Amino acid sequence: MTKKQRSGIVVSDKMDKTVVVQVERVVAHPLYGKSLRRRRRYKAHDETNVCRLGDRVMIEETRPLSKQKHWRIVRLLERREVAEIQPREIDAEMTGAPSRLRAEEPAEERAAAEAATSSDAATPPAAAPEESGT
16 A cells, blocks of 8 residues: 655754644635645654755655654755744834844944934923813
8 A cells, every 4th residue: 555645844843853844735615616725734753853944845654653743754855944034033123122133233333322312312302282171
């Protein structure tokens, strides 16, 4: 009997000798015929720990290796690079919110930024209009 094989992308490699592979397939809606993408995540055995995040791999069904692991890596199809900067860090830079990256900037830039904010604080705020209590 032939074993099922799927190709997918490694979405997690944080476990030892185990990777999570996301397999995507396209199916047509039964009534309307619209193409829908269905995704399924499989835990697969990676004996040599060679797979990294973003790699495209071929997995094959195997005997149960653990409670949730029933697939193994057959071969690495394509090595892909994943961006090192995370989206939340980009958002923090755009909104001006403090982030871990701000602590790493040079002291001169931090001093200039603090001087700019202190000069803004020296000007008094405009008087607020008084409300009448009618």
